[in-house]
Amino acid sequence: METRVCIYCSISFLPNKYSTRQKVCSSPVCQKKRQQESMRAWRQKNPNYFKYDESKGPVWLETQRKRSRVWREKNPEKIKLYRHTHQAEYRRYMKEYMRRYRETKKVSVKKPPSPPPAPPPQL
């Protein structure tokens, strides 16, 4: 088997025989980069996937909310684990979330914000 050169760190590596298109070595740093880049590419292809689409209507929105509530209730330990391993990101996210929340709700502050969206289930 021939060696290849990682597109990120330029170190040569042996590709996995089951993943013939592999362009990235197995180092965690390069793998994280690869994942982030593929997510970014995917989001660019699907820009409205996570956005509320008005044409889908309030029933659809309620279904989505219910689905993520059910998931959160079923997987409380995953939420805890996720928050624990992403504490810094989570704090930053909540800070930004609260800042935006205060901006949009400057007039009436009655309800606390809804919890952040559930992390993806494939954790």
Ligand SMILES: [Zn+2]
């Ligand atoms: Zn690499």
